[in-house]
Amino acid sequence: MSITVHQVIGGAGPYDAITTQAVRYRKLFDAWGWSGQDTAVHIDPRVGDAFKPMRSLAPAPGDVVFAQYSAYTPGLSELLRWHDRSLVLCQNITPPEWFWAYDPLTALQCYLGRREATRVMESATVPAGASRYTAEEFGADTVIPILFEPERYGAPGPDERPGPGGLVGPPERGGEVLFVGRLCPHKRHDALIRAVALLRARHRPDATLRIVGEPVNESYGTMVQELGDQLLGDAFSWERGISQDDLADRYRRAHVLCCMSEHEGFCVPILEAFHFGLPVVGRPSGGVAEVAGDAAILTEDEDLGVIAGLLDVVLGDAELRAELRARGRARLQVYDEANTAAALKAAIERVVALTPAVGR
Amino acid sequence: MRPEDALDAARRLSAEHAATTIPGEGLRVKRSTQPSDDQLLQWAVVEPDLREVRSTRRLGAPVTRTKQTLLRLLGQYHAQVLSVQNRVNVHLALRSSLVRDELRELRGEVDGLRRRLREVEGQLGVQRSDADVRADERAAGRQAEDEATSRRQQEDLRAEYGLPPSATTAGGGDGEGAR
Numbered sequence: 001m002s003i004t005v006h007q008v009i010g011g012a013g014p015y016d017a018i019t020t021q022a023v024r025y026r027k028l029f030d031a032w033g034w035s036g037q038d039t040a041v042h043i044d045p046r047v048g049d050a051f052k053p054m055r056s057l058a059p060a061p062g063d064v065v066f067a068q069y070s071a072y073t074p075g076l077s078e079l080l081r082w083h084d085r086s087l088v089l090c091q092n093i094t095p096p097e098w099f100w101a102y103d104p105l106t107a108l109q110c111y112l113g114r115r116e117a118t119r120v121m122e123s124a125t126v127p128a129g130a131s132r133y134t135a136e137e138f139g140a141d142t143v144i145p146i147l148f149e150p151e152r153y154g155a156p157g158p159d160e161r162p163g164p165g166g167l168v169g170p171p172e173r174g175g176e177v178l179f180v181g182r183l184c185p186h187k188r189h190d191a192l193i194r195a196v197a198l199l200r201a202r203h204r205p206d207a208t209l210r211i212v213g214e215p216v217n218e219s220y221g222t223m224v225q226e227l228g229d230q231l232l233g234d235a236f237s238w239e240r241g242i243s244q245d246d247l248a249d250r251y252r253r254a255h256v257l258c259c260m261s262e263h264e265g266f267c268v269p270i271l272e273a274f275h276f277g278l279p280v281v282g283r284p285s286g287g288v289a290e291v292a293g294d295a296a297i298l299t300e301d302e303d304l305g306v307i308a309g310l311l312d313v314v315l316g317d318a319e320l321r322a323e324l325r326a327r328g329r330a331r332l333q334v335y336d337e338a339n340t341a342a343a344l345k346a347a348i349e350r351v352v353a354l355t356p357a358v359g360r
Numbered sequence: 361m362r363p364e365d366a367l368d369a370a371r372r373l374s375a376e377h378a379a380t381t382i383p384g385e386g387l388r389v390k391r392s393t394q395p396s397d398d399q400l401l402q403w404a405v406v407e408p409d410l411r412e413v414r415s416t417r418r419l420g421a422p423v424t425r426t427k428q429t430l431l432r433l434l435g436q437y438h439a440q441v442l443s444v445q446n447r448v449n450v451h452l453a454l455r456s457s458l459v460r461d462e463l464r465e466l467r468g469e470v471d472g473l474r475r476r477l478r479e480v481e482g483q484l485g486v487q488r489s490d491a492d493v494r495a496d497e498r499a500a501g502r503q504a505e506d507e508a509t510s511r512r513q514q515e516d517l518r519a520e521y522g523l524p525p526s527a528t529t530a531g532g533g534d535g536e537g538a539r
Contacts (some may be wrong), residue, residue, distance in 0.1 A: 015380045043510055095391075097391040097392060098389070098391055099388060099392055100392045100393075100395045101392050101399065104390075104395055104399075104403065107395075108497060135535070169534070172447065179516055185391075186389075186390055190387045190388055190389050191389075192387070194382060197368070197382040198380075198381075198382055200379070201380050201382055202373075202380045203373070203375040203377070222385065223387045226386065226387070227386040227387045228388050230371075230383070230385075231383065231386065294363070297363055297366045297367060299367055299370075301367075301371070303371075303374055305373075305374030305377065305378065306370050306371050306374045307370075308370075308374065309369070309370030309371065309372075309373035309374045309377075310366060310370040312370075312373060313361065313366050313369050313373070314366065314371055317361050319361060320361045320362070320363060320366060323362065324363055327363070330385075
């Protein structure tokens, strides 16, 4: 069955995860013999002509509109209201409460995005979420996980990381803790820095923390940098704008990934850590517990000393790390690219099946 | 060790080392349901930093110098424009804060009327459940706390901007708060 699927996203940019997903989805559609146009409300000139302005989209009655909803998208709910075949995949939107004090414009976007989400999801023929958590939060019954492509990251590297003097595994008094993700308030880099400071003060004086990600704004980035410098000194490093190869290198060099985030719709870095055989420790917020399954050690404990203790336990126990690695690789099977592609195809075919007649 | 046992081990470790702490100052992320009046007023004042005006291109130093020179030459005009914009922004932010005060007062009046209704209900023998009474008390306590916090923040801010105390705090007068 040949279907015409038009994609809609809020913003198309060269380093944007949603854009990357849309490009990959189009390759899948091409492989299935489906046609269509990819559109966005805001288009960065660097993406070339791969995306057309959303306002130019005029779907024929039998076409399917597939929107990825991750931020306030002006005009989307109107488009969905008058077009009778649509799939909306919600990627979750962070509650604005996390941003009012640090980035009011982002807070406003989140506020509008979450408010509009109800209308957008209600207007969709099939509403879906990127995780069960997101689906439930935004009133959807279908889950289409993130399209995780391990080949983008290259080989995982050795199971245990080389240490100083050619040792295998984390050094006795140290170990590198890694976190990858935007520097946003809800990711709680402040809690992560304090947890690693406690790790150094109580258990491993040579432990280090590396965070990788773009800040929500320069001011917030400076606040995180200052806290890191103050509590960890040279043991703290923050990198931004690094290439995919460099990111893979950071994963290969790290000994454990620690995610203290308090709101995650999905949390791709967890799958990335599993791919690189990195143990994962953190909080079971939002979609984290669902994605990690039994392959991560998660706790809601408010005591950061417990996180420090967990990091110490994981860094010091090779058997535990091996078990977490094995479970992590098993979790990757659940998020295999083929499974996501099948879920996406089934959802679009369901849209068509639910709306056999042309016009509403 | 099995992953399932790691958390207990970590909790034991934390308890054993509880005496070892780290400095408490620095960034501690907090959630807020909306920007405070304090923040609104801070954002209302536009103060662009001339050092932020630069070219991001490679070898952009001459462009940066040109931009900054132009800004210096137009300094008087920009100061004039900013002062007009700032005046509007600050007044809007203050008005919003005053409207919030008035809303609180109205809520207070509604609460007063509710209390009166309850008294009348009591006189007429209409029974209210204990849960209703407790809920009312909790709501009243929360409201009083919110009002006190808000008044404190507003007065701090007024003092910071060299404004007189609001009518509510000053006990009357002819300031904006009284209008």
